[in-house]
Amino acid sequence: MRALYHVTIPPSAMADCEAVMQDVQLLQQIAPGEVIHFYPTRTPGTRIPRLLWGVNQAPELWRAERAVDLHHVFNPDPFPFPALRFLKRPIVYTVVGGLDERHRDMACRLSKLARTIIVSSEADYERLQAWGIAQGRLVQPAIDASRFSHTPLPPDAPPTLLAGSAPWTVEQFTSKGVDALLDAAQRRPDLRLIFLWRGVLFDEMMQRVRARGLEGRVHVLNERVDVNAALAGASAGVVLATRPDVVKAYPHSLLESLAAGKPVLVSRVIPMAAWVEREGLGLVIEAVEAEAILRAVAELERGAARFAAEALQTAVRDRLAHFMQAHREVYASVARAHR
Structure with a gap:
C-alpha cells in the first residue's frame, strides 16, 4: 500500500513541526509515500484563489499517482479543490479543523470527489450524516x-x-x-x-x-x-x-x-x-x-x-493504536473498492 499525501500549508524549513506533517509521518509507516504541498506559494497569505490550488501541479500529480494506491488530502475545511478532479486514484480527505453550518455546501460538493471524508469529532461525524454524506468516517486524532x-x-x-x-x-x-x-x-x-x-x-x-x-x-x-x-x-x-x-x-x-x-x-x-x-x-x-x-x-x-x-x-x-488501525482500515477499504 502506497499513498500520495497532500497538505495545504506552505513548505518551510520548520514544516515538519506542524501537526499535520506529524500525522503524515505517522501514516507513512503504514502507507509510504511522498508529500505534495498543495499550497501555491512558499509564503503564507497567498492571493491565489483556492479554486486554482493544485492546477499547475497536474502533470506532476499524474506522474506521481502512477506509483500509489490512493491520495490522502489534509485541509482545515472540506473545500472541494477542483484539481482533485484530475486525479485517477481514489481520494481520502481529512478535514483537519471542525465543521459548522457554513461548511455544508462545500462538504456536499467534496463528497462527489472523495471516497472517504475523515473528521475528528462525533459532532462533526453526525453533521456529515445530517447533510446526507454517507462516506464520513470518525477517526479520533492521536500523538505519540x-x-x-x-x-x-x-x-x-x-x-x-x-x-x-x-x-x-x-x-x-x-x-x-x-x-x-x-x-x-x-x-x-x-x-x-x-x-x-x-x-x-x-x-x-x-x-x-x-x-x-x-x-x-x-x-x-x-x-x-x-x-x-x-x-x-x-x-x-x-x-x-x-x-x-x-x-x-x-x-x-x-x-x-x-x-x-x-x-x-x-x-x-x-x-x-x-x-x-x-x-x-x-x-x-x-x-x-x-x-x-x-x-x-x-x-x-x-x-x-x-x-x-x-x-x-x-x-x-492509547489513542495512537486506534488512530493507526482506523487508517489501515480506511486505506484498505478505499483501495479495495477501487479495484
Missing part, C-alpha cells in the same frame, strides 16, 4: 504520547500557559487568540506565556510583546524545541480560536499537554472542547478575550487538585 513525561511545578510557581497553533497570517493573531493572551498577561502581572512559533511572523509577534511591555514574561520559542521540556515549565496548555476551522480539531499541543500531565484550556468552538469538558481534562473558554482567559486561569488555580497528572496522561495514552 510515549515522548512525554510529567514534571510538576513548584507550589509557588507563577501561572504559565503554553500556547501552540501559531498564526500563519496577521489576521490570525486575533482569530487564534494570540492578542487576547497577550492582553491577559498585561492585565495580570504574574501570568507567564510560552508560545511555540514556526518562523512565520516572528517580528510581528515580538512587536506585540514589546508594545505591551511583556518581554520578561512572554517567551516565544521560534526554533525547534523539545516540547516535553517546554511543558515542564507550564501549568497548562492553551489553544484558542474564534472559528472551528482556524485550528486543528484536536490541536497537537493540547494532546501533548495532556501527555505531559498538564490540563488544557480550549475554546468552546474547537471540537476537542466537548471531550475536555466531558472527561474533566481542563477548562473550556467561552470567548476569545482577555477577561475569559483570566477567569479560566483563576479557576484552574483554585481547582488544580481536580486535574491529576496520571488521569490526564491516561486520556491520551
